Amino acid sequence: MMFGAMAIEPLISTLHDERPDARDAARRALVTIGSDAVAPLIAALDTDNPIAQLAIVETLRSFGDKAIPALLVGLEAPQPIVQQRSLELLSMLDDPQVRVVLLRYLNDPDLKLAQLAMAGLVQQGTDVVPNLVRALKQPDVQLRERAAEVLAHLNWQPNPDHAGAVYALTRNDWATCVQLGTVAVPPLLEALSHWDSEVRRAAALTLVQIGAPALAGLMDTLQSDTAHARASAAWALGKLHAHPAASALAHLLNDPDQHVQEAAIGALIRITTPPDIFVAALASPNLLVRKTAAWALGHHRYTPALPALIEALYDPAADMRDTAARALGEIGDPHAIQPLLKLIDDPDEVVRATIVEVTRYLHRQSEKAAASA
CATH class of the missing domain: 1.25.10.10 (Leucine-rich Repeat Variant)
Structure with missing residues (x-):
């Protein structure tokens, strides 16, 4: 037994050998030594030699469930490659403890580990479905998305409930969300905060x-x-x-x-909005809001907005002055003619043309009204 333990490190070194028969003999010897070889093998995963990595992985696989405790320790190793290989090996084992670990790593901040966990859960098969469905109900968006991806690989058929709605949303199956109706509303509302503008x-x-x-x-x-x-x-x-x-x-x-x-x-x-809301919006610091409000007041032909629209003719933005002038034309009140004429020399060519057009229109409307009186 002492000889076996002392032989572990030399045998692991032999796994780096370029000769397949030498590596195979070392692998069989390490398996014969037993569980004492597992921890050193996991530590040896931290190598850049792809031949040795593969040989170590194959050796550890031969230990089956006996390797689980040491592989769990390997997940805590400082070397990323050891963590990744440990998780990869765990995913090959059919054990409830392994499924718990894979579910925990499903939302790991290390994308590589998360991807390995997802692949491992797919390998575990339908036994993981109940836990994945529960993950769909968790508040973490990333966790739900990854759980849904695994469920899709497992060809899961959802029920018409909250989890089914989250699954459909995560899979961008918007038609199913519409069919689900009310039950899909909460996850859809949450998706309005999603980082992806297309999803929103x-x-x-x-x-x-x-x-x-x-x-x-x-x-x-x-x-x-x-x-x-x-x-x-x-x-x-x-x-x-x-x-x-x-x-x-x-x-x-x-x-x-x-x-x-x-x-x-x-x-x-x-x-249907009370027009006075748009009057107040003319004072917004946002140019688009001011312009839209002016357009709406003209569209509604809201005469009480006349003073505010006349004031808007002095807006620093030419686009706003132009929109305000057009809104005054839509309202059609001749009282706007004189204020418009005061600005006939506006510095912006487009605004000047609009003022001329609107004042002429208002004059014609005024003359028609006088003639029909």
Whole structure:
């Protein structure tokens, strides 16, 4: 026995030999020595020699379940290659303890280890499905995505429940999310905060397709701490013509994030909104919000907005001055003629042309009104 233990290191060195017969003889001898050889073999995985690595892996595989305790220690080794090979070897063993370890590494920050865990779980087969389904219900998005990928490789058929909705969403199966309806709303709302803009866009569109069951959740999401979620929810509410959301959307015109402001004003012009909301929006620091508000006031022909639109003719942005002038033309009130004429020498050529066009139009309208009086 003493001779066997003393022979371990020389035998491991022989696994680096270029001669296949020498490596094979060393491997058989190490297996004969038994479990005392496992820990030194795992430590020896830290080598750049691919021939030796393969020989060590094959030797460790021969130990079967007896290697599990030492492989678990190998997972804690400082060398990444030892961690990776230990996890890879564990995944080849059919043991409940191994499945627990693989599930733990499914969400490891080391992408290589996570990928090895995913591949190992696929090798474990359907025994891991219940644990993976539970992972779909966890708050960590990355964990859910990786669990769903493993389930897909296992050809899992989901039920029409929350886990099934998360699975469909993670697989970008938006049509199934629509079919699931109400049960898919919570994970879809959460996806409005996703880092990927394509996922956010698809989730918002899917919520629009689901319709009424999504309204309450979308309105709650307007209060989200995540700007992406607030903007996506505002867009969806606009597409749904959600009149009850008008007040909350108006509040977002003062949101610290300009994309949220723009999504909110875009939604407000889609729904029946009190025009005075747009009057207040003319004072926004966001140019797009100001322009959209001016356009909306002209579209609504909201005469009480006349003073605010006249003031907007002095906006520092030429685009805004142009939009305000056009809005005054849409409203059609001749009281705007004199304020417009004061700005006939606007420094911007486009604005000057618009002022000329609008004042001529208002003159004609005024003359028609006088003639029919």
